[in-house]
Amino acid sequence: MIKTWDLDPNFKYEIMKEPGGEHLTSCFQCSTCTLGCPLTEIIPSYNPRKIIQMSLFGMRSEVLSNPDLWVCLICQTCTARCPQDVRIADLLGAIRRIAEREEEAGKLKIESPRPRFDKAFEHQLAKYGRLYDMGLAMEYYKVKEGSFFKGMMAMSKDYKKFGMRLFKKGKMGVKSMLPEKVKDRGVMKKIFEQMGERR
Template identity: 55%
Template sequence: MAISLTKLDPNFKFQVASTPGGENITRCFACGTCSAGCPVREIDERYNPRKIIHMVLLGMKDEVLKSDFIWLCTSCYTCSERCPQDVGITDLMTALKNIAVQEGYVHPSYIEQIKALSSFDGLYEIADFDNKKREKFGLPKIQRKGEVLKEIMDRTGISRLAGGEK
């Protein structure tokens, strides 16, 4: 992948640094401890935290935000625990995903999760069937109305991602 200088956005790293979780990105001295210990990288070369950080520092905004690989972080925090510069890489990846969403790139699996949270106040519906099963095992019934989180997500504007209000 050749880097096109005219497409670089020198302000991208500052945008990341002003997003919660991305504050310490410019501390990175590219030692690669993050990539060496990353359990996702071990399986799939597409995900490489050191490379992603370097791409951000170079200003490769479109390539970073449009890519699949930012969504591949499992947020296991192995890199964050070991980073000698306290870059806070897991939170940095969260910041990149948050910026990608603001710029219109959201992974479809999150749209499904937002829809579920709007309807059930949780990731799964607790249907009559489930409550009957719970009762059989002596567990208390759970009734979630599915109104609370929708209201919160309407207020912060993320309901719009699932075709809701705002």
């Protein structure tokens, strides 16, 4: 049962202000996004159409705490097929960023480790300008597991065989243990400080 007094009529505007969320109100609930989504073959309950409807209703807390937000692959199949140009993949990204800000403000706890992964990834770029796989994995596992030691244990369990496989092919030598850096790292820092919205 939806209680109208629990709804936030401004939620749709909040989403539409976020880059990627602009086309939310174009949705007429045809469900083309959901029918074509490759995830629904694996997670039958996955339903982006429903997330959009709930957003339009103003079910802010239900939407922001919905674990399905964090399994979208951004494969853009929905965006390509949507007859209303809602740009669903970008829209879900906009909602994810609102949820992340809510978490930073202490108002929400996101169960998925994905925001931790994305942030660890961004940190590599802000520091080096390029992706540093080892740095990403070490930071992500440390944050995900709660300590450096636990992180290293979990990482070695998940990636030992994979790492050996790459090592044997010469893809994970000494060179990849160290980060590749752009020369102009000052500009990377500036980009993340001045353009990023959630630092």
